[in-house]
Amino acid sequence: MTQAIQVRGLRKQYGGVDAVAGIDLDIAQGEIFAILGPNGAGKSTTVEILEGYRKRDAGEVSVLGSDPGKPTRRWKSRIGIVLQNTEESPELTVREMLRHFSAYYPDSRDPDEVIAMVGLTESAGKRIRHLSGGQRRRVDVALGVVGRPELLFLDEPTTGFDPESRRQFWELIEGLSDDGTTIVLTTHYLEEAEALADRVAVIAQGRIVAEGEPSTLGGRATAKARVTWSEGSVETDTPTETVLELSRTFDGEIPGLTVTRPSLEDIYLSLIEPS
Numbered sequence: 496m497t498q499a500i501q502v503r504g505l506r507k508q509y510g511g512v513d514a515v516a517g518i519d520l521d522i523a524q525g526e527i528f529a530i531l532g533p534n535g536a537g538k539s540t541t542v543e544i545l546e547g548y549r550k551r552d553a554g555e556v557s558v559l560g561s562d563p564g565k566p567t568r569r570w571k572s573r574i575g576i577v578l579q580n581t582e583e584s585p586e587l588t589v590r591e592m593l594r595h596f597s598a599y600y601p602d603s604r605d606p607d608e609v610i611a612m613v614g615l616t617e618s619a620g621k622r623i624r625h626l627s628g629g630q631r632r633r634v635d636v637a638l639g640v641v642g643r644p645e646l647l648f649l650d651e652p653t654t655g656f657d658p659e660s661r662r663q664f665w666e667l668i669e670g671l672s673d674d675g676t677t678i679v680l681t682t683h684y685l686e687e688a689e690a691l692a693d694r695v696a697v698i699a700q701g702r703i704v705a706e707g708e709p710s711t712l713g714g715r716a717t718a719k720a721r722v723t724w725s726e727g728s729v730e731t732d733t734p735t736e737t738v739l740e741l742s743r744t745f746d747g748e749i750p751g752l753t754v755t756r757p758s759l760e761d762i763y764l765s766l767i768e769p770s
């Protein structure tokens with residue numbers, strides 16, 4: 496499988512303190528990869544190094560086959576970036592902004608198509624300063640994808656989105672991924688990582704503490720299940736058997752039955768606990 500991103504032994508210090516303390520990463524072409532971790536864990540520093548915005552102190556990094564420490568114009572045009580706070584021109588309309596930026600790229604998407612992709616068709620003629628926070632975020636995303644990037648970085652993309660907008664955004668990202676775009680996102684929403692990511696990495700104190708598919712991260716798939724019903728609750732390795740027994744006891748439907756395994760959030764919280 497071709498790798499979009501390869502990182503070995505990445506390190507970055509600020510004032511003698513480790514922000515990134517030796518990270519290895521392999522992200523395949525076409526993958527949706529989520530980077531999770533508490534505030535200050537080193538996510539943004541890592542991503543900014545991959546984007547070519549920050550110098551590393553040590554380590555080998557390859558992004559789309561090039562060293563992001565020596566970015567070329569051509570390489571930059573193959574990458575889309577959606578930062579946490581994009582500076583936009585408040586007096587331009589959404590359509591003007593997109594048209595303006597699309598001209599920078601050799602193979603850009605049609606601005607109106609991108610506006611439709613992010614659900615802003617009805618606001619295309621509005622000035623940016625008249626948009627809501629969530630709508631501005633959609634403009635950020637539109638600007639990130641207008642250049643038809645092979646690799647898209649999204650830094651906390653759905654902060655401030657209402658639940659419906661978030662779901663629409665997830666569909667947009669899945670569509671981009673189906674078209675072959677590699678996507679790297681940081682998020683504090685565990686359900687977002689679960690819904691979108693093929694793989695996740697959890698970073699804590701500058702190191703990767705777990706990596707894998709959301710469904711199996713940290714032994715999640717093999718963890719004990721909790722069977723709860725109206726009168727009790729047990730943890731068990733054999734929930735099916737427990738449910739069958741209960742069903743016999745109740746002679747049919749079990750009142751208030753739920754069977755759960757640890758959520759991604761449960762696993763995440765246990766992984767980032769200070770040891």
Ligand SMILES: Nc1ncnc2c1ncn2[C@@H]1O[C@H](COP(=O)(O)OP(=O)(O)OP(=O)(O)O)[C@@H](O)[C@H]1O
Nearest residue numbers: 509510513514532533534535536537538539540541
């Ligand atoms: N320019 C800088 N100068 C000095 N220290 C910095 C700088 N940028 C980040 N740091 C420090 O490096 C560490 C990692 O920060 P980073 O922004 O990478 O974390 P993060 O995981 O992205 O956090 P968040 O979830 O809050 O965005 C933190 O301790 C932070 O204070």
